Structure formats: C-alpha cells, structure tokens
Amino acid sequence: MKLTVGLTTSDLKRLSHGSLRFRTSTQARLYQTALPGTAGTRLGALVDSSSRKELATAPAGANISIGCVAGGGFTVSVGARKINIPAGNILFIDPGLGTGTLSSLSFTRAGAKGKGSPSYRGAIAVYSGTDAAGGLRAALILDIDDYLRGVLQSEIPASYHIEAIKAQAVAARTYALNPRVDHGPDRVNVCDSYLCCQYFGGLNTNLAGSHRTAIDATSHQILTYDGAPILALFSSNAGGHTENFENCFSDIRTNQFPPQAVPYLRGVSEAFHPSSLVAGQAGTEKYLRTLYSSGVPPTADAWSHHFKWHVSISAAQLEAHLHNTAAKMLAAAETAPFVIPPASAKFGHILDISVDKRGVSGSAIELSIKTRSGEWKVKKELVIRDFFAIPKSSIKRLKSARFVIDITRTGAGLISSINLKGLGWGHGVGMQQTGAQGWAKAGRDYRQILAHYYQGTKIERA
Ligand SMILES: [Zn+2]
Structure with missing residues (x-):
C-alpha cells in the first residue's frame, strides 16, 4: 500500500515551503497531472495516473529547483530548462523503482547524512498549498513498510523484545493511516514531524536487525475497529x-x-x-x-x-x-x-x-x-x-x-x-512502550499486547 507523507520545513513546524530543491541520484522523470478538486484526495493514488503528462527527464546527479510564481502556479528548473506548472497541477518527480533517491537541498533534518540533507526513496509530489499558508508543498509517496523503516528507530529501542517491537510496528503503521491531526486538507496521510504526527527522517540505511524483522514479520498489518484504521495513540x-x-x-x-x-x-x-x-x-x-x-x-x-x-x-x-x-x-x-x-x-x-x-x-x-x-x-x-x-x-x-x-x-x-x-x-493513552516490553518479556506476543492496549480491535491487512 502506498502512503503519502507531507515533508515539513527544517524546523518541522510547517508544510508550506517558499522554494524546494532536490538532487536525484538516478535519472528521474518529471510528470504533470491535474490536482483533484476534492481536498481529501491523497496524492499517492495519482502517482501512476494514466492522464499524467511527461515534462522532462532529469539526469543522475541533477538538481531540480522549484519556485513559486504569482497566481498559484510554480516553476521547475532542471539544468538550463525552466518549465511552468500552471495553477491546479501537481509535479511528480519520480526516480523510478529501485535504488534511486531524491535528496533535499532546501530543507534539512538533524542527524541526516550529508550535512543534514535527508534522502528519500519514492516519488515526490510538488503542488501549491491552497489554504491560507499557501507556498509549495512536497509529499513523498512510498510503500507503507518503507515509511516504517524510517520511523521505527525513533519510536522504540532496537534492544527491546521482538514482540514489543512488532507491536510498535503495527501501531506506528496504523497511526500513519489515521493520525490524530486530519491531513486530508493537505492531501497527505501523515506528516513527517514529531511535533504533529510521528518522526520520519527519510531513508534509513542503518536500520537495526530487530526493527527490520519486526516490520517484515508484521508486513502491511494494521489495527482496525469497525473496519477502519484506529487512532493508535501510544506513549512511553x-x-x-x-x-x-x-x-x-x-x-x-x-x-x-x-x-x-x-x-x-x-x-x-x-x-x-x-x-x-x-x-x-x-x-x-x-x-x-x-x-x-x-x-x-x-x-x-x-x-x-x-x-x-x-x-x-x-x-x-x-x-x-x-x-x-x-x-x-x-x-x-x-x-x-x-x-x-x-x-x-x-x-x-x-x-x-x-x-x-x-x-x-x-x-x-x-x-x-x-x-x-x-x-x-x-x-x-x-x-x-x-x-x-x-x-x-x-x-x-x-x-x-x-x-x-x-x-x-x-x-x-x-x-x-x-x-x-x-x-x-x-x-498514557493506548499502548505504552515500556509496558509492551514488560508484557513481551512475560511471554505475551504482539497480538496479545495490542489486544490488551487497544481493546476490541482487529489486526487486518492494509
Ligand atoms: Zn502531522
């Protein structure tokens, strides 16, 4: 399942950027497609749209710069080429499947490699904000389990019992689909800031073995109540x-x-x-x-x-x-x-x-x-x-x-x-991580732990 993640500014406080700049590690294709009129539509559903129009190809190592223009449109520059994207459209920058990454040169992340420049695997959608904040928005579209690979390390120690980490993986995956703040108007599922949702710092090439095992063992599993993803709140x-x-x-x-x-x-x-x-x-x-x-x-x-x-x-x-x-x-x-x-x-x-x-x-x-x-x-x-x-x-x-x-x-x-x-x-609402660790060490598996903290819920495939 594809997840759409709003990328915030360097201070993690806003989704609205003045300008954006990315470097692509492999050849990336640039597409344009119409922004749906319904604000609730998540952009992940559009990345493979058949009505998309190919604009340009950015060679490996190229910088892609995006700037606002008056009237709600924006421009994208690759090398000497500058393309206007009219208001009401989205730009997709797609490095394709595989190992290609897009690195941000306009906003930074603490702890990211390469002078605070975070790298992302997946396509990035750029569009104009239609609310009062305006500006440019950037959203990463990636597989939900790839997203978790960037999240889990900030949420639970790798030294915890594997069943506690599995419980955390399912809770964090569920949270991404139904965060407390409704990001429908932003056209994303979740944002990447811990000030609002849960922290996602981009591509993580040093994921601990236990985190990887927990994500794979619970792949695409989420918690539901009445058939919908629950509000999977958790605390320490x-x-x-x-x-x-x-x-x-x-x-x-x-x-x-x-x-x-x-x-x-x-x-x-x-x-x-x-x-x-x-x-x-x-x-x-x-x-x-x-x-x-x-x-x-x-x-x-x-x-x-x-x-x-x-x-x-x-x-x-x-x-x-x-x-x-x-x-x-x-x-x-x-x-x-x-x-x-x-x-x-x-x-x-x-x-x-x-x-x-x-x-x-x-x-x-x-x-x-x-x-x-x-x-x-x-x-x-x-x-x-x-x-x-x-x-x-x-x-x-x-x-x-x-x-x-x-x-x-x-x-x-x-x-x-x-x-x-x-x-x-x-x-203290929902799962508590140290309690999950205590129950796991006492012999409970992640399903029992989740059933204890989120009563009456089911585990289903996202
Ligand atoms: Zn958020």
Whole structure:
C-alpha cells in the first residue's frame, strides 16, 4: 500500500515551503497531472495516473529547483530548462523503482547524512498549498513498510523484545493511516514531524536487525475497529495503568473537553496479577501514593526508570512564575479554553494547589489553584503538565499528569515548597512502550499486547 507523507520545513513546524530543491541520484522523470478538486484526495493514488503528462527527464546527479510564481502556479528548473506548472497541477518527480533517491537541498533534518540533507526513496509530489499558508508543498509517496523503516528507530529501542517491537510496528503503521491531526486538507496521510504526527527522517540505511524483522514479520498489518484504521495513540510509560482517551485529549476539531470517548482507548491495569496490591484501586490519589512508595511494584512497566519522577518547586519559584504562566495560557488560543480564571481575573498570592479530578489511571484532569484573588482552574493533561514548567530553570514540562502534591508550609501557614511525586512519562493513552516490553518479556506476543492496549480491535491487512 502506498502512503503519502507531507515533508515539513527544517524546523518541522510547517508544510508550506517558499522554494524546494532536490538532487536525484538516478535519472528521474518529471510528470504533470491535474490536482483533484476534492481536498481529501491523497496524492499517492495519482502517482501512476494514466492522464499524467511527461515534462522532462532529469539526469543522475541533477538538481531540480522549484519556485513559486504569482497566481498559484510554480516553476521547475532542471539544468538550463525552466518549465511552468500552471495553477491546479501537481509535479511528480519520480526516480523510478529501485535504488534511486531524491535528496533535499532546501530543507534539512538533524542527524541526516550529508550535512543534514535527508534522502528519500519514492516519488515526490510538488503542488501549491491552497489554504491560507499557501507556498509549495512536497509529499513523498512510498510503500507503507518503507515509511516504517524510517520511523521505527525513533519510536522504540532496537534492544527491546521482538514482540514489543512488532507491536510498535503495527501501531506506528496504523497511526500513519489515521493520525490524530486530519491531513486530508493537505492531501497527505501523515506528516513527517514529531511535533504533529510521528518522526520520519527519510531513508534509513542503518536500520537495526530487530526493527527490520519486526516490520517484515508484521508486513502491511494494521489495527482496525469497525473496519477502519484506529487512532493508535501510544506513549512511553503509563505509570502502572493506562488512561481513557477522553480524560487526556480534547476534540481535535472543536477543542471540546472532554471529547467523545473512543471505545478502544480505555485505561487498562498494568498489574501482572489481578489480585496484586495495585490492581483494582486505580484512579485514586491513594493508588498513586501506593505505587510511588512500593519499590518496584508488580506491573509490566515498573522496570523502567521513567516509572517514577519527582519535582520540587520552592515558594519563591511558584510565586515568581505561576501568575505569568496563567496569564500566558489564558492569552494563547490553544490553551485558553482550559484555563478558567476567577471573577477577579487576577492571580494572587498562592494559598493552595490541589487536583480536583482524576482519570482512571490517576491522571490529573482538573487542577485548582487557590489564590488571594480567587480560585483558578486548569484542565487537561498537557496543559496541566505545562502549567508547572518554569522558564530558565531545570523544571520543564512535567513527565506526566499522574502525580500527587505534597505541600510544605512555614509555621505561619504559608507555602514554603510543593513536591510533586509522579508516575510515568507521556499521556498514557493506548499502548505504552515500556509496558509492551514488560508484557513481551512475560511471554505475551504482539497480538496479545495490542489486544490488551487497544481493546476490541482487529489486526487486518492494509
Ligand atoms: Zn502531522
């Protein structure tokens, strides 16, 4: 199956490029074809279109430069030849099947060979952006398993158990077909940035043996629910229990929180035995404290050094920064809906901080901060994690929202410091990689692992 991957700018933040430049390692053919009127159409379906018009051939080693022109069209230059591509058309640069690669000379990737210039195997489609961002778009069209060869190394260590890596391969392959951000309007399945989707750095000639084996052994397998690819969210460490989707994420289109629940993204216990101490009491502060204080509890993920964390914030740091953070979050469009100020709209001297509402894993859903000017509420997992980050200090975004708060006070009752004791790393929804490793080592295969984290789903061929 062909996948269409949007290639982002060097900062991984935008799909809109001012100009593009590629070098082809083998002879490449340049085609033009009409851009379909329907925005949802992925370009991968068009690469072999019979209505395409051949424009030129670029010899091996040639540079292919593309620049915007007014009115939505663009130009492509190969050597001394310059061709106009009118608005409403796509340019395909196709080095053909085999070992040919296209390397970017206009945008870079950290860690790529050849001075940060990433190489791609597959055809590249170039077209004009029709949304407000405009500019030129570049999309790579390649086999879904070739895509995975570029993704897997950034997602899971090659030293993990093969069944855990296989589970990750199926989850990452599924995610590419149904990422959380709908890239239909961009005419791609997925983008290559970890800021938005999952990181794809291009051709990887040094793929570890275990990664290769996992991709081949699960070739073209994806997870489905009701016949469609699932939203295969995953994270690093869930701290003993995974979380329900609606307790962590807002609706991507409406920003509504909580959003509609997702039937297969339900929190599950990571306890090895249902009768153990930590089973059956999830979601409470007491449960988090039990896990935090019990050495290495009997869960699939407790072996990881990401299982527990601790952050201590002094009263001076709290007072100096929390009011700024609250004001910034209230002013920013993406966080404003999740910060509720008091009637005074002021952030006064802090009197108390507490978690008012938790999800099934104990993940904080709602935080309240009592100040002399009234009570502030902060909602949603990532917003809560960012709320405690202190600029220019070692205190970054919290590793998770699964934490308990211990406040120490002076004799006069004023806060002298707050201590956050936390579990896990990441949102904890769907599969957790360290848990997958724990279950694999305990003898479960990748199908059992995936059925545990994504309940009620099937494995089908993409
Ligand atoms: Zn994306």
